[in-house]
Amino acid sequence: MVKHDINDTIAAIATGVGESGIGIVRISGKDALAVADRIFVSRDRKNPSTFKTYTTHYGWVAAGSKVIDEVILTVMRAPKSYTKEDIIEINCHGGILALREVLDLVLENGCRLAEPGEFTKRAFLNGRIDLAQAEAVLDIIHAKTDSALKISIEQLRGALSSQINKIRKVLLDILGLLEANIDFPEEEISHINSKEILQKLNTINNELKDILDTSKQGRIFREGINAVICGKPNVGKSSLLNALLKQERSIVTPLAGTTRDTIEEIIDIKGIPIIIVDTAGIIEPRDLIEKKAIQRSRRYIDLADLVILLFDGSKRLTKEDEALMKRIKRKNTLAIINKIDLKQNIEKGRIQRRFNQVINISAKKLKNIDLLESAIANLVYNGKISHSEPIMVSNLRHIEAIKRTQKLIAEALNSLDNKLSLEFVAQDIKDALGHLDDILGRRFSEDLLDKIFSDFCIGK
Ligand SMILES: Nc1nc2c(ncn2[C@@H]2O[C@H](COP(=O)(O)OP(=O)(O)OP(=O)(O)O)[C@@H](O)[C@H]2O)c(=O)[nH]1
Numbered sequence: 001m002v003k004h005d006i007n008d009t010i011a012a013i014a015t016g017v018g019e020s021g022i023g024i025v026r027i028s029g030k031d032a033l034a035v036a037d038r039i040f041v042s043r044d045r046k047n048p049s050t051f052k053t054y055t056t057h058y059g060w061v062a063a064g065s066k067v068i069d070e071v072i073l074t075v076m077r078a079p080k081s082y083t084k085e086d087i088i089e090i091n092c093h094g095g096i097l098a099l100r101e102v103l104d105l106v107l108e109n110g111c112r113l114a115e116p117g118e119f120t121k122r123a124f125l126n127g128r129i130d131l132a133q134a135e136a137v138l139d140i141i142h143a144k145t146d147s148a149l150k151i152s153i154e155q156l157r158g159a160l161s162s163q164i165n166k167i168r169k170v171l172l173d174i175l176g177l178l179e180a181n182i183d184f185p186e187e188e189i190s191h192i193n194s195k196e197i198l199q200k201l202n203t204i205n206n207e208l209k210d211i212l213d214t215s216k217q218g219r220i221f222r223e224g225i226n227a228v229i230c231g232k233p234n235v236g237k238s239s240l241l242n243a244l245l246k247q248e249r250s251i252v253t254p255l256a257g258t259t260r261d262t263i264e265e266i267i268d269i270k271g272i273p274i275i276i277v278d279t280a281g282i283i284e285p286r287d288l289i290e291k292k293a294i295q296r297s298r299r300y301i302d303l304a305d306l307v308i309l310l311f312d313g314s315k316r317l318t319k320e321d322e323a324l325m326k327r328i329k330r331k332n333t334l335a336i337i338n339k340i341d342l343k344q345n346i347e348k349g350r351i352q353r354r355f356n357q358v359i360n361i362s363a364k365k366l367k368n369i370d371l372l373e374s375a376i377a378n379l380v381y382n383g384k385i386s387h388s389e390p391i392m393v394s395n396l397r398h399i400e401a402i403k404r405t406q407k408l409i410a411e412a413l414n415s416l417d418n419k420l421s422l423e424f425v426a427q428d429i430k431d432a433l434g435h436l437d438d439i440l441g442r443r444f445s446e447d448l449l450d451k452i453f454s455d456f457c458i459g460k
Pocket residue numbers: 231232233234235236237238239240251252253254255256257258259260279280281282338339340341342361362363364365
């Protein structure tokens with residue numbers, strides 16, 4: 001990625017590829033208006049550089065006498081724009097060719113193609129948002145459920161940043177008090193000061209703990225959990241996937257061995273993104289494809305956070321069921337007896353003895369699917385979640401930085417307790433401040449920025 005070059009003007013297609021009603025070419029930088037002047041012909045022949053900010057204008061994009069597209073052009077002047085620079089957005093027709101031609105023309109007329117995430121990177125480098133907020137933009141784009149979206153929007157609005165800033169301010173106050181005492185070593189740290197410092201550090205310690213307490217849930221909401229449906233052939237695994245998805249995704253037939261490969265989908269169960277996999281039930285492979293499918297299913301089962309083990313309630317347990325029960329002894333397993341709409345022949349007691357929880361459903365008749373969903377949510381939440389609590393932190397980078405901060409605060413408290421030199425305490429607090437600065441991007445390395453923004457799409 002170009003190193004901090006924010007003096008040139010960048011452009012990119014900001015909308016997704018493929019056919020759509022409208023596509024947007026976005027330009028940002030000091031020459032944005034000049035570039036627009038060169039390529040845009042408004043109905044009244046006025047130049048975009050004369051347009052007021054936050055106004056839209058009808059016209060054409062043209063290369064000399066060649067008209068490329070009929071467009072609407074929007075002007076957003078610095079500093080009140082996404083990047084804090086002059087921005088031009090051109091709403092073209094959504095076909096990839098029209099968009100491509102407009103972009104090419106823009107590039108020929110003085111812009112550089114933007115790197116992934118470079119608009120948001122500029123918003124950060126120009127000081128409109130901090131790094132945690134910039135990362136929230138990416139999370140909003142990637143959000144898989146309403147809850148994940150809500151966390152990201154809160155983060156973009158500054159919920160985490162303002163909490164971190166508040167803690168930062170208190171640490172700076174403490175550092176001031178400490179340094180005053182270090183500068184005048186002959187005057188012992190006053191009793192009042194030391195009490196005040198202790199109190200403030202303890203409060204910060206608790207606040208950091210509260211934030212970290214939300215991180216486990218936060219990560220689940222952000223990244224989701226991996227679940228796998230397994231069971232011998234024909235028990236109704238694909239029917240269950242379809243029931244959970246509320247659509248016919250996986251092929252269901254009365255024939256055993258219908259699903260020959262793993263099928264992966266994302267479902268939203270009470271706000272948690274669950275990446276759910278329907279596996280092939282095959283036990284005796286007939287060919288190489290089936291052999292590979294079995295290997296794949298096994299790998300999924302080994303990696304899964306949650307295993308949904310399915311049985312056919314209308315049949316007696318077979319040695320295939322027994323083999324699976326033996327294989328899957330993990331804690332996060334839900335045993336499900338399917339086909340309860342049929343006469344039940346299964347030895348239920350045998351299953352109950354092995355698993356804490358056994359749920360009866362009918363995937364075909366959509367019976368008790370809601371019970372299964374609640375059971376999944378309970379397992380994930382460990383029965384402890386409260387939806388009303390704002391979830392502050394979900395990003396691993398932030399979580400690590402907060403953990404390090406907390407460790408240093410604990411060390412500072414320890415040093416104070418043991419009456420060690422105040423310089424040690426001050427150093428811990430300085431280091432703690434450094435980690436908080438990392439979260440906000442007050443301190444950053446080029447590598448970190450590259451890592452964060454390269455995950456973005458071009459045009460954002
Ligand atoms: N009566 C009844 N039939 C069901 C139920 N769930 C699934 N079935 C039927 O069982 C048969 C097998 O269902 P699938 O969902 O294909 O089973 P599977 O476990 O994916 O099978 P494989 O992919 O072959 O391993 C189909 O005929 C389904 O309609 C149920 O709850 N009740």
